[in-house]
Amino acid sequence: MIRLLFGRSLSVRLLWLTIAVVLAAEVMVFVPAVTRARHDWLSQHVRDGQIAILAVAIAPGGLVDAQVRESLLRLSGAVSVRLHAPGQPEVSLAPAIAPTTATVVDLRDETAMEGVQRALAALLRSGDALLRVEATSPLLPAATIEIVLNEAALDRDLRDIARDIGAVSVLVALAAGALMYLVLHALLVRPMHRIIGSIVAFRANPERTHPLDPKAVAPLANDEIAAASRELAALQQELREALWRNARLAALGAAVSRASHDLRGILSPALLTAERLQMNEDPRISNAGDALVRAVERATELVRRTLEFAREGPPTLIRAPLELGSVVEEAAEQAHAISPRLRIETAVPAGTRVEADAGELVRVFANLLRNAGEAGAHHATVGAVSDRAGVEVTIADDGPGLPEPVQRALFRPFVTGGRPGGSGLGMAIARDLVRAHGGELTLQRTGPAGTVFRLSIPAVDSGRLVTEARADAKPA
Numbered sequence: 345m346i347r348l349l350f351g352r353s354l355s356v357r358l359l360w361l362t363i364a365v366v367l368a369a370e371v372m373v374f375v376p377a378v379t380r381a382r383h384d385w386l387s388q389h390v391r392d393g394q395i396a397i398l399a400v401a402i403a404p405g406g407l408v409d410a411q412v413r414e415s416l417l418r419l420s421g422a423v424s425v426r427l428h429a430p431g432q433p434e435v436s437l438a439p440a441i442a443p444t445t446a447t448v449v450d451l452r453d454e455t456a457m458e459g460v461q462r463a464l465a466a467l468l469r470s471g472d473a474l475l476r477v478e479a480t481s482p483l484l485p486a487a488t489i490e491i492v493l494n495e496a497a498l499d500r501d502l503r504d505i506a507r508d509i510g511a512v513s514v515l516v517a518l519a520a521g522a523l524m525y526l527v528l529h530a531l532l533v534r535p536m537h538r539i540i541g542s543i544v545a546f547r548a549n550p551e552r553t554h555p556l557d558p559k560a561v562a563p564l565a566n567d568e569i570a571a572a573s574r575e576l577a578a579l580q581q582e583l584r585e586a587l588w589r590n591a592r593l594a595a596l597g598a599a600v601s602r603a604s605h606d607l608r609g610i611l612s613p614a615l616l617t618a619e620r621l622q623m624n625e626d627p628r629i630s631n632a633g634d635a636l637v638r639a640v641e642r643a644t645e646l647v648r649r650t651l652e653f654a655r656e657g658p659p660t661l662i663r664a665p666l667e668l669g670s671v672v673e674e675a676a677e678q679a680h681a682i683s684p685r686l687r688i689e690t691a692v693p694a695g696t697r698v699e700a701d702a703g704e705l706v707r708v709f710a711n712l713l714r715n716a717g718e719a720g721a722h723h724a725t726v727g728a729v730s731d732r733a734g735v736e737v738t739i740a741d742d743g744p745g746l747p748e749p750v751q752r753a754l755f756r757p758f759v760t761g762g763r764p765g766g767s768g769l770g771m772a773i774a775r776d777l778v779r780a781h782g783g784e785l786t787l788q789r790t791g792p793a794g795t796v797f798r799l800s801i802p803a804v805d806s807g808r809l810v811t812e813a814r815a816d817a818k819p820a
């Protein structure tokens with residue numbers, strides 16, 4: 345119970361908030377009601393006094409006997425009554441001994457604030473002083489009526505009225521407060537607890553915990569809580585799938601890496617034998633030896649690259665200012681050695697500089713240009729524009745374009761267009777390297793007329809930030 349009342353949870357705050365709102369509502373209802381009750385009480389007595397004094401006013405010479413006077417005063421609840429009308433003698437209804445009054449209230453110029461203060465004061469004081477009330481006559485607007493009353497009677501009646509109003513409004517406020525608390529609890533607190541519970545459980549064991557069921561959190565609502573739980577459920581589902589995929593990929597990576605290692609051992613004697621066949625004098629045998637050597641070399645290269653990819657962590661870059669043109673030239677030479685038919689035009693403006701890792705950047709361009717050559721392009725152009733934000737490079741070729749299925753998963757490892765010896769790692773590695781520089785590699789367009797890739801390398805400051813962030817994220 346103590347925890348419930350003094351804890352810091354949402355439901356405790358909500359409880360206190362409800363109490364505060366209910367109390368504020370209570371004050372807002374109670375104070376005007378009591379003020380109004382006092383005003384009505386005084387007005388009623390002024391009216392009664394007016395009726396009583398009317399009897400005196402119509403009596404011949406304004407004279408009524410003492411007994412009638414006393415009865416009139418008792419019936420009107422006043423100690424004395426006086427009526428002043430302009431240009432007429434004062435009419436008075438008073439006991440034999442004139443009362444002495446302490447407090448004067450002039451109802452004609454009483455402000456709302458004074459009304460509130462006097463009503464609240466009446467609730468708190470106790471005493472039997474006399475009160476003189478001055479007001480406009482209810483019958484003659486030009487006349488003033490002055491009536492002396494027992495303050496104690498006003499105070500007692502007001503306290504009774506206040507008790508009644510207070511009791512009713514406390515009951516209403518309690519019922520409204522309880523209802524408000526229950527509704528807020530059902531709409532807000534309970535769904536939040538479910539969401540938090542799901543987050544905590546998921547964090548502790550993401551693979552085993554079922555994603556949140558949004559319908560169980562907010563069955564009917566279509567509000568922000570429902571939207572948040574739907575998003576959380578989708579996030580958990582995607583995360584779980586990614587974790588499963590990663591676990592399977594890791595297992596696969598370990599298996600491939602072991603198999604590749606063994607394969608290298610198996611391929612070495614095959615290469616040795618093929619080389620011996622190459623040296624045979626019989627041209628048919630030596631030709632077969634050539635083909636065999638090429639096949640074994642391709643297989644060895646595939647194994648080497650797969651192993652390298654499996655072992656490779658996030659790239660660690662050694663960045664230095666570079667002339668982009670010379671990086672492209674070096675990559676073009678490598679690509680040309682593999683695809684001699686491919687003419688590569690470097691249209692990078694002289695003086696285009698980037699701060700990057702030279703070896704890795706050459707690898708990126710070599711991968712892209714080699715792909716163009718291997719796809720059958722005859723001509724490739726590398727262009728660049730630079731500004732303060734960095735450099736934007738385009739690599740365009742006139743090859744046949746990417747096969748449809750490859751386009752959809754181009755940057756995923758092991759996705760290849762079926763070229764013999766292709767491991768499907770070139771684009772995945774190229775994108776990883778560009779991203780490590782803080783940039784991005786995208787396929788801009790592809791089709792029978794050729795393919796264009798776009799590559800951005802941001803200016804050094806933003807690039808360094810990304811590199812450092814990635815280096816920090818690198819597993820120990």
Ligand SMILES: Nc1ncnc2c1ncn2[C@@H]1O[C@H](COP(=O)(O)OP(=O)(O)OP(=O)(O)O)[C@@H](O)[C@H]1O
Nearest residue numbers: 715716719745746760761766767768769770771795
């Ligand atoms: N410029 C291009 N023109 C046409 N097809 C391309 C081009 N670049 C890439 N591709 C297609 O994308 C596929 C994937 O390329 P990626 O470099 O990732 O793998 P790969 O070249 O098959 O193998 P690896 O580069 O690992 O030896 C290629 O097999 C090819 O079908």
Ligand SMILES: [Mg+2]
Nearest residue numbers: 711715770771
């Ligand atoms: Mg390739």
